[in-house]
Structure formats: structure tokens, C-alpha cells
Amino acid sequence: MSVREEFDRWASEGRDKGMEERHWHTAKHALARMPVEPGDTVLDLGCGSGYAGRALRETADAGRVYGLDAAPEMASNARSYTDDSQVTYLVSDFEHLPFADDSVDHCFSMEAFYYASDPHVALSELARVLRPGGTFYCAVNFYEENVHSHHWPEMVGVEMTRWSEREYRQAFRDAGLHVAGQDRIPDREITIPPADEFPTENWASRADMIERYRTYGTLLTVGVAP
Amino acid sequence: MSVREEFDRWASEGRDKGMEERHWHTAKHALARMPVEPGDTVLDLGCGSGYAGRALRETADAGRVYGLDAAPEMASNARSYTDDSQVTYLVSDFEHLPFADDSVDHCFSMEAFYYASDPHVALSELARVLRPGGTFYCAVNFYEENVHSHHWPEMVGVEMTRWSEREYRQAFRDAGLHVAGQDRIPDREITIPPADEFPTENWASRADMIERYRTYGTLLTVGVAP
């Protein structure tokens, strides 16, 4: 199934809200670090329910916010959650960004980037649309070091690019972005059941679950357009 | 008393090690985010005991590391803690950096920047010595939003610049650095005594102490040379 079809299905089943809730645990920390100034134009790549753009409007007084998703049902759900006329959702593809050069101040992306069919092309598109000094906050839970994520493509049934931390840095640089920082944001909010409830449906051991959320958490790579 | 004299006194009383221990709680998180690659040249501004440069040698395989401090006794203590020939400590001043243009890959500074007599000059010096894409990780506990730090200049007896988060971002930009991110790193490791031990010598209430460490923590501003 294509990524678009898969996520259209997720959206029509209302699973966009479940992702929002789970991802918020770490996404909010990434969002809080972004150097968004009042009035800035912000892009959310693979916006899902669109929560990130709405949050940056509220917390950082962002100006215009664009949430972009390849799945029309996702964009449609996202749109239904807000009346804010400064927030726009659109259907489009990471590798074919419909934005003018240097038109975006900052870009955020949570758990979406690795679905790009060619992530290198997606990065050059981003480097093109970001103005000099604009940042790309790229957050992913699926990456090489997080061994507990390796089976996801099989589980979800779509292809995903699994880069290591180093490969993320290198790919950003190859696309002409400076790498300003990288780290893992632990998920301290996920409920980890007591030991006697393991194995659970998803976790063989409590130690694995702790490692997944507290040690690997969310990998954040921050790029800056020169 | 001059900053230099004050910190020479601290160093000769061995207080550099106490600072290291306390600052490590949050400094290590800032250090872990730095995009230092093997072989990179790193500068530590106001290095005190010099722990940051030594840590980046160990964890990130930094190449040459320079710890810079205006207080000769600090540089001398720092030097005595390592035999690593790639780590150099030198006595010098933030506003008169003795480094060639574009010669430094990344710069770190913990609890030191606000002692600069003219922080704007210090920032332009930094922008000069950083190579394009080089980062400045500037960590401070003394800043406008952290109301619990406002009395420090009086307490320490030296002048300090108290900027707000916004003023940090603005000053970085005025010096020609891009701002890649900003946030507060909470100190989750400081021991906070039980309620019945308050007031303590330093804290009127437990709520104040919690606010100081967990809410305000350490302000990190990340700049990138264009």
C-alpha cells in the first residue's frame, strides 16, 4: 500500500489523534526549542492531525502556519480541528514542495521524514524553501540506534528510511544545511506498566520498553539553512 | 574586585571543582547535543576547571580542545586535571580572542558568558573565529526570567549582564549568528530537601528552589555562524 493510502486509512479511522497524543510527549520539547519569533512563517512536514502548527501559533505567536501532508484525509482532519485563519493545511509531497525559494522561516517534522521515497531530495527541497538562518527540526522515533523500531516497516507495511544519527547529520550537510545539534529526547510520560505485567502485547520485557522510551526516545536533528 | 581576581581566588580555594559538579547536571545535556564530529576543534569559553573540553574529547572524539579563562589560577587548575596533549588551556579574554578567523568548529560556554564586560563584542569575536556552520552553545543560569538569580551580582561582587531569553536571541542575531534554538534545561539532579527543612540557608521555600532548578534550570541558546 502507498504511504498516502495507508495514512488516509489511519485518518479515516481517527488514528491521527492517537499519534498526536503519543508524539506530543517528546514533540513538545522539540517545539519549545525552536527559535520561532512572532509573525514567523512555519511549515509542518507530514503534519498528521496538525497539532504542531497550532501549538506554535499559541506558544510562539507564529504568523502563518502551513501543515502539509500527502494524505488528503489527514489534511482534512487537521483542518477540522481549528478555525484559526492563519493555519492552512495542504496536500502535498515532501519531494515536491509547493513553496517559493526562501519563503519559510522554520520547519518542523515529527515521525514523518523517513517516509520520503527519496529523503535526500526532500532535504534539498527543504534547503531551498528555508530562508537563510531558517531551521529544520526533524524528529523521528524510527532510526538505526533505536533497535526497538527496526520492525516497524514490516508492521506498518510501507517503506521507511532507517538512518543512524550520523547518517542524519551527514545527509543534512550533503543537502547544504548546517547541523546545529542532535540529541535524543526521552519520553518520560509514557506509562510503563509494573514488571509483573510483562510480556505485554507489544513488549517482551520492561527493560526493552524502558530502553525504547527513556534511552532512545525521539531523535532530534536540527539543521540550519546557511 | 575584577572578575579575574575573583575567579583566581575561587580557583585557589578549589571552588572550580564545586562549580564543575553543580554545572555538570545541565551542562552534560547541552554538550550531548553539540554536533561535534571526530577531529573537530572545540573552544570552551570561561572553562573554569576545564571539564567541558575533556568531556568532548572523550564522548565526541573532538580533535583539539581549547579551554580559555581570564583567571590564570583557573587555567592552571584545569591544566593539572589532564595529561591529554590535545587539550590546551590558555589565559585570555572573551572580547580579545587570540584565534584566527574561522579557526574553531564549535564553541561551548557554561555560566561564564554574562561576565563579559561587553557581551556584544564577545559575540562578534565568536562569530569571527567560528567557521561557517560552527555552533556556539551558550549556557547560563543567570538570566532575566530566572528571578532567583537576580541577586547574584551583588552576592558575587562582580558585574554581570542580565539578558532575557529574547535579548539573547536578538544579541546573537545582531552579531551575525543565526539562532538555531533556545530552551531551558532543567536540573533534575540537584538534591531538593524535604519541606520541613525549609527555609534553608539559601532558599526561603521549597517551591522557590524547585522553580529555580526544575523550571528555570539552565538557559541554552544555540547560535550558528552563517
Place this chain on the structure above:
Amino acid sequence: MREDLMDIICCPLDKHELDLEVIRRDDDEIMEGRLVCTECGEEYPVEDGIPNLLPPDMREESPA
């Protein structure tokens, strides 16, 4: 979508400007319409207020 989106969007294929053809408006929102590339002539639909700027081959990859 609102009309001021035109300030920032462009053709996803050749990055040229788009022209907006409005079919239905709802206050200051464009609910149905077409975005047409001034260079290559490619058309992108606006449906239920949401512009679909996928390249045409991705848009039609399966029936909606």
C-alpha cells in the same frame, strides 16, 4: 484555503507561479477551485477548502 496562500505557493513541479480560479467561496475561504501553473499549465484542485498540490501522478495513484 485563503487567497493569501497565493503569496507563498508555487507549482510543485517547476516552481513557477500559480493562477487561482475560484469555483466556490465561503466567506474569505476558497472551498472549490483550481490552481493553474502559469508556466507548465498543470492544474491542481482545491477541494473542500484544501489545495491538493501533489504532482498529478501521485494524486491519481489510486481512486480517492
Place this chain on the structure above:
Amino acid sequence: MREDLMDIICCPLDKHELDLEVIRRDDDEIMEGRLVCTECGEEYPVEDGIPNLLPPDMREESPA
């Protein structure tokens, strides 16, 4: 300090290159010496292996 420090340091005042005059060495460390600006002639001491590149007026701001 080691001699390869010369690759990166410069005069803190005018940013010109420095010349190194060694007074005492200890293996590959320079323990005592002088760094002299090739442009302005200002001298910066190396003492106990540590170069002091403070501008002269800051260095002498109080007796050591």
C-alpha cells in the same frame, strides 16, 4: 603549551601572527617562553606551560 598551538593562535589585539620564543621546554611542551606579535610587537608570556594572551592592560590590572 605545545608548539602546534601556533597554527591557531594570533595576537588578541590585532589578530596578526605570533612568533614563539622558547625559554624552557619539557618534552614536547613549552613551559616558559614568549609569544611576540609579528605586527605590533606586543609580547605575551608563557608561564608554567600556559600562554597568557590577555591584552597587556588586563594582565597587569593587579599584581599576580
